Amino acid sequence: MNRGKVLWIVTFVIIFGFTSCDMGIGNDNQQINQNLPVFDIDLMEDNILDTFTGGSIGFTYAIAVQGTLERSGAAGQKSQAPDANVNLSVNDKFHVASISKTVTTIAALMMLEETPGVGLDTTIDGYLPSSWTQGPGLDGVTFRELLTHESGFDHPDQSRYFDRDLQNLVAAGTPNSGPEYSNANHNFIRVLLPYVIGANKNIGESDEDFHERIFGQYLYTKVLQPRGIDLRISPPANPVLYYSFPSDGSVGLGGAGDTNWEFSYEFGAYGLYLSVIDILNIMSYLHFGGESDGYLSDEMLEEMNTDEMGYWNSRNGDKGRYLMKQGSWRYTNGNNNLQGVQTIVAHYPDGVQAAVFVNSTPANPYNMASLMRDIYDSSFVDP
Numbered sequence: 211m212n213r214g215k216v217l218w219i220v221t222f223v224i225i226f227g228f229t230s231c232d233m234g235i236g237n238d239n240q241q242i243n244q245n246l247p248v249f250d251i252d253l254m255e256d257n258i259l260d261t262f263t264g265g266s267i268g269f270t271y272a273i274a275v276q277g278t279l280e281r282s283g284a285a286g287q288k289s290q291a292p293d294a295n296v297n298l299s300v301n302d303k304f305h306v307a308s309i310s311k312t313v314t315t316i317a318a319l320m321m322l323e324e325t326p327g328v329g330l331d332t333t334i335d336g337y338l339p340s341s342w343t344q345g346p347g348l349d350g351v352t353f354r355e356l357l358t359h360e361s362g363f364d365h366p367d368q369s370r371y372f373d374r375d376l377q378n379l380v381a382a383g384t385p386n387s388g389p390e391y392s393n394a395n396h397n398f399i400r401v402l403l404p405y406v407i408g409a410n411k412n413i414g415e416s417d418e419d420f421h422e423r424i425f426g427q428y429l430y431t432k433v434l435q436p437r438g439i440d441l442r443i444s445p446p447a448n449p450v451l452y453y454s455f456p457s458d459g460s461v462g463l464g465g466a467g468d469t470n471w472e473f474s475y476e477f478g479a480y481g482l483y484l485s486v487i488d489i490l491n492i493m494s495y496l497h498f499g500g501e502s503d504g505y506l507s508d509e510m511l512e513e514m515n516t517d518e519m520g521y522w523n524s525r526n527g528d529k530g531r532y533l534m535k536q537g538s539w540r541y542t543n544g545n546n547n548l549q550g551v552q553t554i555v556a557h558y559p560d561g562v563q564a565a566v567f568v569n570s571t572p573a574n575p576y577n578m579a580s581l582m583r584d585i586y587d588s589s590f591v592d593p
Contacts, residue, residue, distance in 0.1 A: 247590035249562060254589035255281045258566060261581060267453045267570035268298040272486040276561040277498030279490060288569065289451040293462045302450050303442060303483040304567040305464065305471055306553045307537025308522075310482040311396045313489075315357055315520030316496060317429045318399045319510050322353060325406055330354040330513060334398070337405040338380060339417050345383025353402075356395045357519040362386045363394055371397040372476045373418045391522060396479035400425040422475050433505065437491045442483040444472040452540075454547040455570040463541065463549055470541065480539065486565040489555050493563050521557075523579040528587040530559040536578040540571045547573065554578035558586055 254273060262269045268286025272279060284298040322328055334356065335348040347362060355361045362384030368375070371394045379394055404411075404424035411420045430441040451462025464471040473481030484492075501508045518524050521533040533556065540550025548571040555565040556579075564582060 245593065248593050249560065250589055250591045251275065251280055251562075253591060254562075254564070254585060255283075257585040257589055258564075259283075259285065261585060262566065262568060265572065265576075266455055266568045267457060268450075269566060269568040270298055270300050270302060270304075270486045271566045272300070272490045272564065274490045274494050274563045277494040279487065279494070282487060286569075288449075289462055290453070290457065292459065293451055293465075296448070298450070298569070301485050301487060303446050303485050303488070304450050304553060304569065305445075305452075305480075305539055305551055306482055306484050306489065306567070307480050307539040307551060308393075309484070309489060309535050309537045309553050309555050310477065310480045311522070312520035312535045312555065313429070313433060313482060313484075313492060314396045314399050314478045315514065316492070316505050317425075317433050318353065318357060318403070319506055319514060319519070320432050321403055321406055321428070323507060323510055328353075328406055330357075334402055337402045339377075339401070339405075341417070342377050343381045345381050347384035348380065351384055354517065354519075356398055358389070358517050359391045359395050359522065360389050361392075361395055361398075362388075362390075363392065365390050365392040365394070369393055369480075370476055371479070373401060373421060376401055393479035397476065398478075400478040403428055418475055425478070433492065437488070437495055439484070439488050439491065443474060443477045443481045444483070446483060450551075450569050452550045453570040454543060454545075454549040455572045457570075458543070458545045458547050460543045460545060460547070460549060463543075464551075471539075480537070486567055489565050490563055493555060493557060493565075497557060497563070498561070523554075525579050525583040527558075527583045528590075532559070532583055532586065533557040534579045534582065538571070538575060540575070548575065552576050552578055554582050556582045556586070562586065 251273060258271045263285055266286060268288055270284040272282040274280060282300045284300045286298055287296060288298040288302055289296045322330060331352050331354055333349055334351050335344060351361050363379045364382060364385060376394060376398055401421050404421055409424040426441060434441055445464055445466055449464055452464045453462050496505050521535050523534045523536045525532045525534060535555055537553040540548050543549045550571045552568045552571060557563050
């Protein structure tokens with residue numbers, strides 16, 4: 211695709227003030243530092259465009275530096291024949307799949323900080339519905355273990371977890387030990403949060419409705435609304451549709467009424483619809499909002515980063531540890547091809563953040579985290 215045809219919009223969303231101080235660096239060290247390669251944001255943008263142009267139906271991207279959005283754009287189509295031919299916009303909202311875990315992690319850590327007597331190492335057994343039967347080992351499962359996928363819950367061959375599924379896991383107990391990635395872990399936050407904060411159930415309200423209502427309200431008022439973002443767990447009007455790549459002519463997935471892409475009563479680990487601008491808005495506020503105005507205290511943010519809560523797909527790179535979360539939501543279509551979405555958000559050590567959302571899946575799906583590690587590492591030039 212000709213880069214001249216790429217729609218890109220530069221939007222300044224968040225600007226934070228920073229102070230500098232004299233670190234007492236001597237002339238020798240200054241000379242050494244002057245010779246080190248420096249980050250080139252234009253090169254990073256070019257690397258993103260070169261990587262995904264020609265390898266997808268469409269994609270959006272955004273890059274922020276120290277909390278300020280510096281580059282963003284879109285290329286390709288949000289839908290194509292046999293659906294309507296519509297170009298992507300940088301503001302189009304995708305199902306971000308497992309990037310939802312990062313957002314849910316922020317809400318969970320805020321919940322723990324705001325509730326006296328409850329912390330990361332508090333066990334969850336006292337905050338489950340009283341009607342649920344608890345199997346062996348529940349008195350040893352902590353909130354930290356949920357958020358780091360070390361809860362020990364069995365991981366059945368499924369990706370979607372409604373309340374009934376979580377209830378079955380609780381009844382079975384925790385037979386496993388060690389890390390095991392599962393959507394169940396972050397979906398448990400939807401169930402636990404109403405009881406942790408002491409919310410009141412409406413007369414005649416079911417447990418499932420209660421959990422959905424309170425978790426949704428908390429996520430919106432604490433995380434999304436302060437950044438001007440709506441809570442959406444189903445496709446918007448004129449949605450981004452999801453395809454295989456190369457296209458095999460199948461109808462796009464994810465349209466209105468497609469229940470595989472609607473996430474009422476099950477969101478938390480997945481299910482949120484966001485744009486690349488939205489997720490970097492959240493990430494910038496998380497990492498650069500400051501203790502007084504941001505989501506978390508410095509101490510809790512350090513816990514999140516150190517334990518990589520919400521960043522399961524982190525990578526080692528040339529500049530250190532890159533905090534990353536990738537997502538995918540895909541199905542095998544009638545032509546036996548994978549069809550769906552792939553997403554990534556990344557926070558790099560020098561304050562660079564980036565997100566890329568792709569609305570198609572190749573036969574060999576992208577390893578989005580490894581790609582974004584390599585894209586960043588190759589975005590440095592000699593001074």
